[in-house]
Every structure is written in C-alpha cells, then in structure tokens.
Amino acid sequence: MRRKLLLIVCGWLAAVAFAQTPSLATYQGADRMQRIVDGAKKEGEVTIYTSAPVDDMKAMSNVFEKKYGVKVRLWRSSSENVLQRGVTEARAGHFDADIFETNGPEMETLVKEKILTPVVSPSHAELIPEARFPHGSWVGSRLNIFAQAYNTKLVKVEELPKTYQDLLNPKWKGRLGIEAEDADWFSAVVAQTGGEQQGLKLWKDIVAINGVSVRKGHTLLTNLVAAGEIPLALTTYNYKAEQLKNKGAPIDWFVILPAIARANGVGVAARAAHPNAALLWYEFEISEEGQRILFQRDFVPTNRKIETKLNKIPLRFIDSRAVIEDAAKWEKLYAKTFGGAQGK
Secondary structure, eight states: OHHHHHHHHHHHHHHHHHHOOOTTSSOOOTTHHHHHHHHHHHHOEEEEEEOSOHHHHHHHHHHHHHHHOOEEEEEEOOHHHHHHHHHHHHHTTOOOOSEEEEOHHHHHHHHHTTOEEOOOOGGGGGBOGGGOOTTOSOEEEEEEEEEEEEETTTSOGGGOOSSGGGGGSGGGTTOEEEETTOHHHHHHHHHHTTHHHHHHHHHHHHHHHHOOEEESOHHHHHHHHHHTSSSEEEEEEHHHHHHHHHTTOSEEEEOOSSEEEEEEEEEEETTOSSHHHHHHHHHHHHSHHHHHHHHHTTOEEOBTTSOOTTTTSOEEEOOHHHHHHSHHHHHHHHHHHHTTOTTO
C-alpha cells in the first residue's frame, strides 16, 4: 500500500513539474529582467532546437554566453525535424528543449500542440506587427524573404525575369530550380498570380515548358546556384545568397515583387527544464543587441530600429496560422505541380 501511495505521489509531483510554465513568462514587474538573469545564471544552461545554420546561431550564442555566463546547447536540423522531435518528445513525456527557433508554420504547430508558453515582454513593442501574434506563444525574430538567386556567370542581369510569367520564356529551359517543400511560398505566389485556377495553370505551364529542378534544402539550393549547377533558383532565402555573395561566390539575388516573406521565430517551451535561461535567450534574440547580430549575419530583423534594404519594398506576408490549416492541400498541389519536374 505504501509503495502504491508513493508511486501515486511521485507521479503527481512529476505531472506538476511537467505542467509548470516559466514563472516569469508573464511577469511585468520592474525587476523582471534582473530576476530572469539571476535565475538563468543559477540554471547555468539553455537548450535550443533550431533550424537556423549553426554558424549563425553560434554568432549569437557566443555573445550570449560571454555576457551572461549561461551555456548554450544547440540541436540543429531542418524545420520539419525540429517540429517532429519536439512533438515526439513531448508526447513521450520528455522535455529537453528550452527554446524552439524555427519557421513560422512549424512554430504555429508547436502552439497547437501546447508545447510553447505565452510570453509578455516589453521588447514586443519594438517588433513589426507581422512578428507578433494574439496567442503570444512565439514572436518573429527575423524574416525569411523568399528571393530569386542566380549565378552571375550564367545569367545576365538584363535577362532576369520581372514577373513569374516571364518564366514561360523557353530561354529558361533546364535552368530553373526550386526547394522541395516550399508549399507555403507556393500558396502565396499562386494567390498573386491570378488566383488558384489561373495561378496553378501558370506554374504547370512553366514546368511543362522549361522544367524545374527540385532540391531538398534552401542552403543546398543556394550552394548549387553558386556552383553553377542551377543558374536560377526561385525559392532561396535572401540571407544565404547574400552570405555567399559576400564571400566572393558568383551569386546574387533579386525579388519578384511583391516579395514573399515569412516570419521565423523564437518561442519558450512550456515545460522547459531551464525556464529562466529560456526566457533570457528569448529576450536576447529579440533585443536590439541580438537583432543587430542577426543583421550582421545578413538576416532581416523584425526590430523596427534596424533598417535593411528590404524594409521598404512591397512584401506579401505568409500567414503561418492559415498555412497549417491548409497544409495538406498545398503540399499536395505543390507535389503535383513540381513532383514530376526535371532534375529532382
């Protein structure tokens, strides 16, 4: 009987522990940051699940560790794998991640799975409206601008397409590439190219006339442009093309207006093992200091104090909440449109 009672009590205590949310997540007192810093230093470390390139995350984590003395442990994979691991672990009762840092649709799915906790921060007021959401469970820390990247040795500036309709020109036959899972981008582009019926027809015609090489991974796709294997890629992330360009690679990028943008962001795990360290990282990433590090790495920050050359161009924002509701539909349409494309 005593053993059974002990098991019940231990189970109850474990449930209470797992049900905890960061105690300071919604605290708004004047001593908020000091309490977060003190708590984070006692915890000593923070674990981040991210889809951002390791070298970019290390640029931030190095500053964070030096400033606060809190060790950063990174686990990096694709956004799909970040989501899958987070959900799988949560359902199994394991909560290793303190911070999730990845693409908007995956962050929204984590919200639906109740894996993230709402945070109230004075720094939210400094972010663009498109980076803030009513549920408060994550914020956009940077924008992924879907850019068109081209190899400067293989494509002349004067021949760059100004509209998606220009891609029907047979001169692009065998010269186009796209990322394998950009269904969210596709839904936005179809909407701006005449609606579903007309937009889908346009892309089916582009594939039929010129073919499109389908590759898995935006970094891989961008590197293939720089290597000359794909002369023109339609869905690279602007920051990666800019990074390669700054390193001397024969690559540049442009956008067909309005450019498609998606908020990528950061959220605190509801059952974080290091809740204060998680909040401290969250605050650091969206602070002006953290945002300037992202800017120096060629990302597009969401903090309104930092201007980039993309701040003033027309942007069409992907609604990550709507994307996950229609995900199955657009993933199917994307696969149907590009699945038989050349070079997959």
